[in-house]
Amino acid sequence: MTTTPVLEAVDETLETQGKPPLNVIYEWLTTVDHKKIGLMYICYALLFLVIGGFEAVLMRIQLAIPNNHFVSPQVFNQLFTMHGTTMVFFMGMPILFGMGNYLVPLMIGARDMAFPRLNAFSFWVSAFAGFLLYFSYIGGSGLYAAGSAPDVGWFAYAPLTSKVFSPGHSTDYWTLAVFLSGIGSIGTALNIVTTILCMRCKGMKMSRMPLLPWLYLVMSGLVFVAVSPLTAAQIMLTFDRYLGAHFFDTQAGGSAILWMHFFWIFGHPEVYVLVLPAFAFANEIIPVFSRKAMFGYPAMVAASVAIGFISLSVWAHHMFTAGLGPAGNTFFVFATMVISVPTGIKIFNWLATIWGGKIIFAVPMMFMVGFLFQFLIAGLTGIMLAAAPFNWQLSASYFVVAHFHYVLVGAIVFSLFGAFYYWYPKVTGKMMDETLGKWHFWLFLIGFHLTFDFMHIPGILGMPRRIYTYEDGRGWNTLNLIVGIGAIFQSVGTLILVYNMIRSYYKGKEAGHDPWDAWTLEWSVPSPPPSYNFAIEPTVNSRRPLWDLKHPEDPDTDYE
Amino acid sequence: MQEGQSTQGHEHEHRSDTVILPAPTPWPLVLALGLALLITGMVTHWVISLLGLLLTLRAIVGWFFDIFPHELHVAVPVQTGVMKISSTRTTREQLPVSAEHRQILPVETFSVVSGIKGGIVGGLAMIVPAALFGLLKYHSIWYAVNLLAAGGFVSWASASTAFLCQFHLEGLLAATGIHAFTSVLIGLLYGAMLPMFPRKPILTAGFVAPLLWTGILYSALGIISPVLNARINWLWFVISQIAFGLVCGFIVNLQVKVRTPQFRALPFAVRAGLHSDVPLTKDEDL
Numbered sequence: 051m052t053t054t055p056v057l058e059a060v061d062e063t064l065e066t067q068g069k070p071p072l073n074v075i076y077e078w079l080t081t082v083d084h085k086k087i088g089l090m091y092i093c094y095a096l097l098f099l100v101i102g103g104f105e106a107v108l109m110r111i112q113l114a115i116p117n118n119h120f121v122s123p124q125v126f127n128q129l130f131t132m133h134g135t136t137m138v139f140f141m142g143m144p145i146l147f148g149m150g151n152y153l154v155p156l157m158i159g160a161r162d163m164a165f166p167r168l169n170a171f172s173f174w175v176s177a178f179a180g181f182l183l184y185f186s187y188i189g190g191s192g193l194y195a196a197g198s199a200p201d202v203g204w205f206a207y208a209p210l211t212s213k214v215f216s217p218g219h220s221t222d223y224w225t226l227a228v229f230l231s232g233i234g235s236i237g238t239a240l241n242i243v244t245t246i247l248c249m250r251c252k253g254m255k256m257s258r259m260p261l262l263p264w265l266y267l268v269m270s271g272l273v274f275v276a277v278s279p280l281t282a283a284q285i286m287l288t289f290d291r292y293l294g295a296h297f298f299d300t301q302a303g304g305s306a307i308l309w310m311h312f313f314w315i316f317g318h319p320e321v322y323v324l325v326l327p328a329f330a331f332a333n334e335i336i337p338v339f340s341r342k343a344m345f346g347y348p349a350m351v352a353a354s355v356a357i358g359f360i361s362l363s364v365w366a367h368h369m370f371t372a373g374l375g376p377a378g379n380t381f382f383v384f385a386t387m388v389i390s391v392p393t394g395i396k397i398f399n400w401l402a403t404i405w406g407g408k409i410i411f412a413v414p415m416m417f418m419v420g421f422l423f424q425f426l427i428a429g430l431t432g433i434m435l436a437a438a439p440f441n442w443q444l445s446a447s448y449f450v451v452a453h454f455h456y457v458l459v460g461a462i463v464f465s466l467f468g469a470f471y472y473w474y475p476k477v478t479g480k481m482m483d484e485t486l487g488k489w490h491f492w493l494f495l496i497g498f499h500l501t502f503d504f505m506h507i508p509g510i511l512g513m514p515r516r517i518y519t520y521e522d523g524r525g526w527n528t529l530n531l532i533v534g535i536g537a538i539f540q541s542v543g544t545l546i547l548v549y550n551m552i553r554s555y556y557k558g559k560e561a562g563h564d565p566w567d568a569w570t571l572e573w574s575v576p577s578p579p580p581s582y583n584f585a586i587e588p589t590v591n592s593r594r595p596l597w598d599l600k601h602p603e604d605p606d607t608d609y610e
Numbered sequence: 611m612q613e614g615q616s617t618q619g620h621e622h623e624h625r626s627d628t629v630i631l632p633a634p635t636p637w638p639l640v641l642a643l644g645l646a647l648l649i650t651g652m653v654t655h656w657v658i659s660l661l662g663l664l665l666t667l668r669a670i671v672g673w674f675f676d677i678f679p680h681e682l683h684v685a686v687p688v689q690t691g692v693m694k695i696s697s698t699r700t701t702r703e704q705l706p707v708s709a710e711h712r713q714i715l716p717v718e719t720f721s722v723v724s725g726i727k728g729g730i731v732g733g734l735a736m737i738v739p740a741a742l743f744g745l746l747k748y749h750s751i752w753y754a755v756n757l758l759a760a761g762g763f764v765s766w767a768s769a770s771t772a773f774l775c776q777f778h779l780e781g782l783l784a785a786t787g788i789h790a791f792t793s794v795l796i797g798l799l800y801g802a803m804l805p806m807f808p809r810k811p812i813l814t815a816g817f818v819a820p821l822l823w824t825g826i827l828y829s830a831l832g833i834i835s836p837v838l839n840a841r842i843n844w845l846w847f848v849i850s851q852i853a854f855g856l857v858c859g860f861i862v863n864l865q866v867k868v869r870t871p872q873f874r875a876l877p878f879a880v881r882a883g884l885h886s887d888v889p890l891t892k893d894e895d896l
Contacts, residue, residue, distance in 0.1 A: 082632050169638075
């Protein structure tokens with residue numbers, strides 16, 4: 051066994067304990083520390099995960115049996131609108147930004163983000179955007195009338211959003227909340243890009259940077275390009291609704307298709323904004339639990355950058371049924387299929403990393419195996435939907451809903467859960483309970499497959515998405531019931547996760563600074579890390595600095 | 611996995627210091643709240659917007675004085691000590707690998723330019739059987755060109771044979787673009803993959819790869835465009851692909867190989883050409 055000093059000095063300062071609660075609250079409200087902001091992002095996103103998940107359960111109860119009237123059609127429309135908006139803008143993006151906020155400076159050897167105050171502002175503006183959206187339940191028709199939440203779908207197609215079809219303020223709440231969250235997203239993306247480009251520690255060339263910051267760099271670049279058109283579109287829609295402009299008013303020379311283009315040129319890159327961090331977690335977890343260096347690091351970087359670029363040219367595959375014409379159809383079929391090439395490279399590289407490794411099936415790795423398998427299936431149904439003739443048949447059906455939930459839950463949420471188990475010891479200094487983690491994994495896995503495997507079939511049988519209820523005798527009954535039962539399994543699994551996190555915080559085993567015997571810089575500081583991260587700026591000589599220090603007889607520098 | 615923690619303790623304290631960090635500030639929170647209220651007034655009451663405006667202005671002033679004339683900092687005390695980091699696992703010498711053992715990672719490969727060259731020349735060679743097919747069957751070299759252009763002009767897939775036998779400039783441009791792009795792409799794949807299958811390059815490049823590619827395209831095109839699929843003569847298609855594969859593979863194999871990072875990892879004796887029996891992986895083994 052080798053024991054080698056890793057750093058000249060590391061922190062031993064304990065945070066002051068036993069402060070009055072008001073002081074603690076003030077400290078968190080005014081903090082500019084990237085770790086605290088990251089944790090606030092994550093907690094805020096988990097709150098919205100519970101809310102969005104509750105909305106999903108309500109929808110599945112409504113659809114579990116035919117001719118059901120558990121909720122009214124109006125409430126059902128609000129549920130799917132709020133569920134989609136919440137999960138994308140107020141759960142998915144914040145939780146991934148939170149993870150990035152926490153991890154990126156630690157992994158590149160920096161003391162904080164490049165713009166700490168902007169970082170705090172970005173978080174708070176995103177948080178207030180979420181609260182504004184949900185305030186619509188109270189004030190959606192203005193303070194003088196009963197409230198009502200937005201009900202125009204998470205993509206808010208024109209002309210449904212015009213004043214004629216959507217009176218009151220419910221749609222305005224959606225527009226303004228998404229606009230506000232866009233400001234926060236762009237601010238955080240700016241911070242991540244600047245931090246990565248300008249604040250890497252000594253020796254950390256771009257070619258030595260861990261893959262997680264690389265993917266966050268690509269993701270943040272995508273946020274610049276993708277969120278800006280959406281923000282512009284929200285302003286145009288607000289002009290339409292408040293100032294009588296006609297950008298999307300088809301009766302006055304406007305174009306509903308224009309909205310579709312604006313929305314989906316944001317909407318499809320947004321999928322990659324969400325999935326690239328999931329890839330990033332896989333890139334860190336799979337090698338550590340396979341006890342091997344990442345296979346094909348340069349190819350992984352190149353594939354990530356390629357995905358970033360190609361993802362900007364595929365948006366109109368969401369619009370095949372709008373009538374793009376032969377040239378448009380052909381281009382977007384081709385572009386969509388091409389993106390499977392870099393994505394396939396990634397899957398092969400993950401498999402090659404696992405191949406021949408000394409695999410440790412701890413809970414983070416179990417979630418990664420689930421992620422790999424499910425992401426592959428999601429990609430395959432994605433290729434099916436990329437073929438325009440196939441898409442014409444199944445567009446706006448439950449097949450599409452099943453496909454994108456395979457990506458969002460099967461890939462992103464699984465990877466995120468794996469990341470929770472992996473980095474929780476670093477954040478809290480305590481290990482999460484492994485047995486509870488395995489219960490969480492298996493229940494969630496069973497629930498996921500019950501829900502989303504079976505959801506494909508009613509789609510193929512013709513069940514449209516957003517349908518409120520359905521007649522008996524269409525062959526959808528049993529399938530929808532199974533889908534609903536799966537949602538219960540997933541809910542129980544998620545509650546076990548929450549219980550495990552709270553219980554482990556108080557009763558978990560001490561983690562130490564490097565419980566997984568990992569190789570990146572965040573594992574060289576105490577758990578939880580001190581406010582300044584590194585007492586002395588680290589110097590790295592390879593992509594796995596801790597490997598080099600643990601194995602001076604066989605450092606990575608010989609191979610890179 | 612936890613056993614090793616006892617070995618990762620802190621040793622004696624030897625230095626005290628401070629680290630300068632940005633001071634906590636309420637103004638980002640206040641500015642965010644102000645902006646949120648400013649626009650919330652649009653859907654509630656103008657008084658909310660007014661409140662938001664006041665908060666925004668106050669936050670801007672507060673933020674300004676956080677930074678000017680000097681950025682506010684706090685000095686965080688640090689007590690440092692030496693931390694020892696070690697692996698909880700042991701390493702062992704790798705077993706010698708047989709000389710016959712298949713090399714997983716090539717120590718030499720073709721450059722990117724090799725693949726591009728191969729793709730271009732292979733693409734030119736492929737034109738010959740494709741044009742021959744058009745001449746023999748439809749007495750026009752433009753049939754194959756226009757059929758390929760149907761990948762861009764979807765309606766051409768169902769056009770009459772007479773139309774496809776005529777010269778169309780836009781068809782030629784579209785076909786040239788598709789053909790050039792695909793040829794270079796496949797050439798790059800050849801450049802990347804041929805070093806991985808070094809034993810029978812003619813079989814791999816000339817027959818296996820074209821047949822696999824044709825099989826994938828045949829199965830996919832039936833779904834993507836059944837009309838176009840029905841018009842393709844698959845025998846001649848395979849012949850064209852084989853022509854591409856043979857020529858592209860030949861050109862790629864003519865190029866000089868470049869060394870991969872794996873080569874640099876080899877011991878000096880191997881790099882100098884004195885010895886060849888080496889383990890090629892360095893991964894940890896418990």
